[in-house]
Amino acid sequence: MTPNKPETNTEDPARIAGFEARIAAGETIEPKDWMPERYRRQLVRMMSQHAHSEVVGMLPEGNWITRAPTLRRKMSLLAKVQDEAGHGLYIYCGTETLGVDRHELIQQLLNGTAKYSSIFNYPTLSWADIGAIGWLVDGAAIVNQTMLAKASYGPYARAMVRICKEENFHKRQGYEIMATLSAGTPAQKRMAQDALDRWWWPSLMMFGPHDTDSPNSDELLRWGVKRKSNDELRQRFINLTVAQAKAIDLVIPDPQLAFDEKTQNWLIGPIDWDEFWRVVRGNGPCNQERLAARRQAHDDGEWVRVAAAAYAAKQARAESTSEAA
Numbered sequence: 001m002t003p004n005k006p007e008t009n010t011e012d013p014a015r016i017a018g019f020e021a022r023i024a025a026g027e028t029i030e031p032k033d034w035m036p037e038r039y040r041r042q043l044v045r046m047m048s049q050h051a052h053s054e055v056v057g058m059l060p061e062g063n064w065i066t067r068a069p070t071l072r073r074k075m076s077l078l079a080k081v082q083d084e085a086g087h088g089l090y091i092y093c094g095t096e097t098l099g100v101d102r103h104e105l106i107q108q109l110l111n112g113t114a115k116y117s118s119i120f121n122y123p124t125l126s127w128a129d130i131g132a133i134g135w136l137v138d139g140a141a142i143v144n145q146t147m148l149a150k151a152s153y154g155p156y157a158r159a160m161v162r163i164c165k166e167e168n169f170h171k172r173q174g175y176e177i178m179a180t181l182s183a184g185t186p187a188q189k190r191m192a193q194d195a196l197d198r199w200w201w202p203s204l205m206m207f208g209p210h211d212t213d214s215p216n217s218d219e220l221l222r223w224g225v226k227r228k229s230n231d232e233l234r235q236r237f238i239n240l241t242v243a244q245a246k247a248i249d250l251v252i253p254d255p256q257l258a259f260d261e262k263t264q265n266w267l268i269g270p271i272d273w274d275e276f277w278r279v280v281r282g283n284g285p286c287n288q289e290r291l292a293a294r295r296q297a298h299d300d301g302e303w304v305r306v307a308a309a310a311y312a313a314k315q316a317r318a319e320s321t322s323e324a325a
């Protein structure tokens with residue numbers, strides 16, 4: 001099904017104007033509605049990166065399932081990792097409403113040509129990292145995705161509503177881990193602080209480059225896919241998180257962090273954009289390991305795909321036989 005493939009390469013300016021008027025009026029664009037090819041492509045780009053992030057994002061946390069300190073922690077972590085798989089599936093389904101096959105997108109992930117969030121290329125070295133991911137990474141995702149729940153494309157926006165509800169649970173379980181460790185023994189508190197030290201800056205990078213260096217933002221904001229810019233969302237996350245760190249007696253690892261009375265914002269020191277681009281271009285601490293694990297999982301799942309296809313063929317044969325009878 002390719003409902004939104006353009007009929008021709010030249011798009012009628014009147015149609016584009018009509019489309020933009022619908023966006024300006026706050027209408028939601030649905031799969032069968034006409035849309036400019038560029039809008040469709042931007043959505044496929046962004047949604048597929050998002051789906052890949054959910055799936056690759058299972059790996060750093062999955063690393064700790066067998067080592068969770070208690071049964072309760074293990075159950076929560078298992079549920080969280082399973083949720084992330086579900087998020088990936090909803091969003092891949094969303095891309096299919098735009099006329100792309102998810103297998104094509106997964107192939108791009110496996111052959112290394114697709115992007116996914118930079119954050120998942122960092123290692124989880126201690127149990128506190130699981131707390132830091134829930135608190136900071138899911139916390140950042142909520143700030144970003146609450147806005148995407150108001151995106152102009154219906155299937156993406158609706159997927160975000162459910163995903164945000166689940167991310168809220170993830171964030172709470174992560175923050176609770178951090179609060180418990182911070183109130184624990186000196187060694188546990190050091191572990192929590194060390195995790196915050198390592199995850200703080202990469203979490204801020206999740207929001208993407210500064211607005212002045214973000215080639216996609218203008219178009220996405222104009223078409224109501226993004227509702228706030230990268231820097232606006234990053235600032236919102238910083239303002240929320242500084243207070244949360246104080247509440248559990250942890251220190252944000254930024255000597256330049258300062259409250260600006262005029263704007264009521266917490267101002268931060270410079271982000272290391274060289275590190276960001278290094279990670280995005282495939283040279284972060286765990287990029288190779290993550291892709292190798294995804295490829296291995298894909299190969300290991302081959303028998304399931306073969307069995308599912310054989311079962312579907314059998315069902316189809318049974319249906320056609322009963323129709324003929």
Ligand code: BYC
Nearest residue numbers: 050053054057084117118141205206207208214215216217
């Ligand atoms: N990492 O023009 P820009 C989760 C790329 S998973 C890598 O600002 P845009 C979770 C960007 O793609 C949640 N690449 O882009 C899962 C673009 O490259 P291309 C993940 C990045 O699209 C498991 C170039 O840089 N969330 O929560 O306007 C466990 C220029 O950027 C990154 C989403 O995916 C990055 N951080 O804005 C736990 C949210 N940032 O494509 C938790 C959906 C930028 O032109 N996505 N790039 O080659 C978005 O909201 C937007 O796509 C972004 C970037 C804000 C990320």
